[in-house]
Amino acid sequence: MPLDRKKQKGFYTREAIKREYAELCCKLKTHHVPVKELCSSIPISRNTFYMYFADIASVADEIEEELINGFLTIYDEFSETDFSSYQRGEVLPIFMDTLLFIKLNNMYFRAFAGKIPDYYFIESWKKIIIGHFKERWKRQNVHYENEDLVLETTAMSAIAAYSYWLENEDKINLMEMCKFLGGMIFYEQLTLSNRIEK
Incomplete structure (x- = not known):
């Protein structure tokens, strides 16, 4: 079912963003991780990031x-x-x-x-x-x-x-x-x- 697959993909993308954010916090020793660097590291576009987080x-x-x-x-x-x-x-x-x-x-x-x-x-x-x-x-x-x-x-x-x-x-x-x-x-x-x- 396409809708279920879409939701599943959205879940994985959201989780990938959160996990990469946490990894960059540890690496950069700050919680103020630039969106650009986070997106580049995953990698995803910034438009994709803003689909999930403000x-x-x-x-x-x-x-x-x-x-x-x-x-x-x-x-x-x-x-x-x-x-x-x-x-x-x-x-x-x-x-x-x-x-x-x-x-x-x-x-x-x-x-x-x-x-x-x-x-x-x-x-x-x-x-x-x-x-x-x-x-x-x-x-x-x-x-x-x-x-x-x-x-x-x-x-x-x-x-x-x-x-x-x-x-x-x-x-x-x-x-x-x-x-x-x-x-x-x-x-x-x-x-x-x-x-x-x-």
Whole structure:
């Protein structure tokens, strides 16, 4: 069916634009990739580019939205999981799922959370982590002293660890990284502040 093939071709073109944009971000060490250079690198005409995106910023926006939606799916499950029996060194699904999601979208994460981080993306990611911790604690009626500080440092520590692994997969494997994250957040980070019983 011609219409289906046309849609499929459009999907591949759109994906090619996004992937090439991410690769050029890493190569040029900037998120302000010239449209002309992007089109030349694929290669496609600039007219073709503008059939799919209004400007270069809209390419970045679409990638970021897809990554954020991926996190929302993963963390929705996390907020409903009981970790009361967690033991240090245990592999938790939330961290394994996140690491695999990052690995699957490696080039996009290198462009937005690697050596040239996009601070809007990092802030959005941080808000998701904080929001889901708050949701868990609300359901469990859990409170901490200096709760905002605990949440901020927990979220940023997790993102920093993921970003490190992104650039150093050869130094620490998936399973070791998963155990490290669990220990850092549940065994250490959340014990820095006193839990308040209400």
